[in-house]
Amino acid sequence: MFQQIKTALIVFSSLAMMACGGGGGSTSGTGTSGGTTANPMAIAVPDALTVTSGAPLSFSGQASSTVGIITNMYWQVENLTLSANPLAAVTNADCKTISKSTTGADASCVLQVTPPTLLTADYTYKLTLNAVDVKGNTIKASTTLLVKQEASTTANPVAKVSGTTNATSGDKVSLSCAGSGGTPAATGEPYSYQWVVSDAAGTTITLAPTDTAATSFTAPVVTASTALKVQCRVTDDKQKVGTATQTVTVTPIIKPTVVPISYSGGVVAAGSTITLDGSKSVKYDANGKVDSSTPIYYYWKQKSGPSVEIFNAFSSVASAALPKFVDTRTPFVFTLNASNSVIQPGGFSLDPLVQLDVVFYVDPLPPISLVSYTPVQVVLTNSAVTLKVDAPSNTSNIIYYSWTQIAGTTVAIAGAGTSNAGFISPSTPGTLIFRATGSYQPITVANPGTASIDVIVTVQAPAVVK
DSSP: OHHHHHHHHHHHHHHHTSOOOSTTOEEEEEOSSTTSSOOSEEEEOOOOEEESSOOOEEEEEEEEESSSOEEEEEEEEEEOSTTOOOOSEEESTTOSSOEEOTTSSEEEEEEEEEOOSOOSSOEEEEEEEEEEETTSOEEEEEEEEEEOGGGOTTOOOEEEEEEOOEEETTOEEEEEEEEESSOOOSSSOSOEEEEEEEEOTTSOOOOBOSSSSEEEEEOOOOSSOEEEEEEEEEEOTTSOEEEEEEEEEEEOOOSOEEEOOOOOOEEEOTTOEEEEEOTTOEEEOTTSOBOOSSOOEEEEEEEESSOOOEETTTSSEEEEEOOSOOSSOEEEEEEEEEESSOBOTTSOBSSOOEEEEEEEEEOOOOOOOOBOSOSEEEEETTOEEEEEOBOTTOSSSOOEEEEEEEESSOOOOBTTTSSEEEEEOOSSOEEEEEEEEEESSOOOSSOOOSEEEEEEEEEEOOOOOO
């Protein structure tokens, strides 16, 4: 096997005309002729490695020489991350345990390391294998080991911040912090949080709240693009702390901007007259301050829903009468257009339009339920009879009524369009049936009503006195 490695490395060396390392590592070396000839040595180390656990690791390196025996090999370990904790264990860095071919010109050395038990961040280590042959030629190659913070069994919590990264002066900036790892409490909230401003860049920032997983602040007024830094600190049950910083870039308001605000909207009763209120709109100048010296121009326009008329559509406060009759909950969407210049009826303006939609929902009227407290009457011939119907569930909506006779000797109904009707019973006995119909709209042939009830009147002859 070593002979095969040697042959491959010799070919590689002759092609490259220099020493080079295997895997992803870099190599360097010196020859015996003052650097005027190619290094007869070759070396190989593993590719760069990233781990997320604290399990022991092995790195196997190989070296060969075309001029003689490998006399010495050793590994060097460097911390590339500032203030990184050293590896917990390093074994065979001096290559006291080494494997060689029968000629000794090919050798391998296995370095064993264990990640640290405590990481406060992601740590990167550089592992360099050095080799020397019998002629004094040297060569080395390096690889890297990246140990993620979550690899530590006793690590500080890992804090991660998400949310707004770009905002304009006056915007609400919302941030959220999540903690992981560490030693969370067995019960209750596993972490406590603290938000601090690490770099306000000369502005004033007020975070609220500062002791929960989420916070927010209003982007300050700036005159140039400004990077602000906000830090989240996560503390676990053992009072270990992890931090993460979010950079929020705030840009100035480049030109006056209209911001329409409407307090209208919601669910309203059928037939309501609604108010479209944009009176709280404001205009900002280039410095982000409210500018009340020049007017704001408005235009209210219906965007969707059954068409209705808008009154005072070119004012900040307009109104519209919504229909009384809908079959299902129906949305009506109106758009408030605001601009620095006059808005034409079609919605055109010389300045850009800022728009805000306002939505109203209209529910259908409740079903009508009719009752009669005298559904069956017995009356004498040629007597006055009252027909009365009621809709007890109705509280405020107008109901139209209609009485019709559907059986018996025909009589003239007085007040047939009201809830209280009447007639004079015929001179002959018999059974008469009347039907009362109710509707929210006038009852016609096209609109026969939505609810009805029948009333029976039995007409009897007077008793004969003997």
